[in-house]
Amino acid sequence: MRTIVVTGGAGFIGSHVVRLLVNKYPNYRIINLDKLTYAGNLENLKDIEQAPNYKFVKGDICDAALLDKLFDEENVDAVIHLAAESHVDRSITNPMEFIQTNIVGTVTLLNVAKSKWAGNYEGKLFYHVSTDEVYGSLGETGFFYENTSYDPRSPYSASKASSDHLVMAYHHTFGLPVVISNCSNNYGPNQFPEKLIPLAINNIKKGNPIPVYGKGENIRDWLYVVDHARAIDLVFHRGKNGETYNIGGHNEWKNIDLIKVLCKIMDKKMNKAEGTAESLITYVKDRAGHDLRYAIDATKIEKELGWTPSLQFEEGIEKTVEWYLNNTSWLERIVSGEYEKYYKEQYTTR
Ligand code: NAD
Ligand code: DAU
Numbered sequence: 001m002r003t004i005v006v007t008g009g010a011g012f013i014g015s016h017v018v019r020l021l022v023n024k025y026p027n028y029r030i031i032n033l034d035k036l037t038y039a040g041n042l043e044n045l046k047d048i049e050q051a052p053n054y055k056f057v058k059g060d061i062c063d064a065a066l067l068d069k070l071f072d073e074e075n076v077d078a079v080i081h082l083a084a085e086s087h088v089d090r091s092i093t094n095p096m097e098f099i100q101t102n103i104v105g106t107v108t109l110l111n112v113a114k115s116k117w118a119g120n121y122e123g124k125l126f127y128h129v130s131t132d133e134v135y136g137s138l139g140e141t142g143f144f145y146e147n148t149s150y151d152p153r154s155p156y157s158a159s160k161a162s163s164d165h166l167v168m169a170y171h172h173t174f175g176l177p178v179v180i181s182n183c184s185n186n187y188g189p190n191q192f193p194e195k196l197i198p199l200a201i202n203n204i205k206k207g208n209p210i211p212v213y214g215k216g217e218n219i220r221d222w223l224y225v226v227d228h229a230r231a232i233d234l235v236f237h238r239g240k241n242g243e244t245y246n247i248g249g250h251n252e253w254k255n256i257d258l259i260k261v262l263c264k265i266m267d268k269k270m271n272k273a274e275g276t277a278e279s280l281i282t283y284v285k286d287r288a289g290h291d292l293r294y295a296i297d298a299t300k301i302e303k304e305l306g307w308t309p310s311l312q313f314e315e316g317i318e319k320t321v322e323w324y325l326n327n328t329s330w331l332e333r334i335v336s337g338e339y340e341k342y343y344k345e346q347y348t349t350r
Pocket of ligand 1: 037185
């Protein structure tokens, strides 16, 4: 029996990681520690919430006393740390929450792991899940490698870069066993609709404008979320202590081209004439400091751990659209209330 705390397990990626681990490893105890911020949603885990090897704990990673108690009571062997404030636009309007959760929260977790595991790191691991955004912005060519220098350019990416550095500092200074992975843009079921793909699906569904920042020329490298969860499983089990692994989809899209593909799929699925959704595309004021291009070189994880994405983008995006269209109540519950307020503040001035 191994006890693993997954932080942020009620969020988008975390819920897919929790599901994979709970189903694949009946001999592990998976404890999902999540504060349930606006982005956390236990509905994401309805199918596994009764599993005997799963437990949910509501809590903040900045709460040292709670972490202390959790580690004592549960005999925690490993942490897979995903809890974070994750939306770049929100980090531009409110950086402090990002500093608090992403930096202070990570170091609080590191402190507890270090003190509880002190003297016996055998079988212990602190796995920090990070982002490709720490590497900055690429021009038209080139890739991010594991040894690319950090150059974060938004409060979000700076907070994630800072947390990555702290994780490595605890490894080098205190010998804490750690691994880090830096992944590209995820898409798929259960993503909070503030992010580009679910936001566009929801707006098309409602016949609302699809806001495209700037000229829509920024490029992102998209990976289906379940493939990220599979990669996390591999890195957790086979990643080398103290190392970093880049994870990416070899799947670069200009935002505007991606939106047009999405529009075509939505027209088909909603039985609308071709071009209906595209007519909703609206160019709006660019994101401040908008990174031009991200692209991951994933050779290391492919060669060393044998990981490759299992889904082609065409298949993944169809599945994603279908999921949102078949889960309207999930979407409706989220886009009401607080989110409506956020949406107005974020988009009416653009
Ligand atoms: P998300 O915003 O969907 O979920 C974040 C989760 O963390 C939520 O459940 C939230 O309630 C929880 N949380 C936030 N603050 C907390 C706190 N103080 N204590 C405990 N729980 C807290 O995020 P996501 O998109 O699933 O991203 C998960 C992780 O993966 C993040 O660390 C992010 O930086 C990283 N990442 C995301 C992407 C992506 O494309 N979404 C890509 C690469 C890396
Ligand atoms: O690269 C990994 C990162 O991907 C993760 O670390 C972040 O947590 C995750 O949010 C994501 O960041 P992005 O900023 O790339 O994702 P987002 O979905 O917000 O935006 C994708 C692109 O679409 C980006 O170039 C901005 C643009 N965009 C976004 C929104 C929300 C628009 O044009 N219009 C929009 O309304």
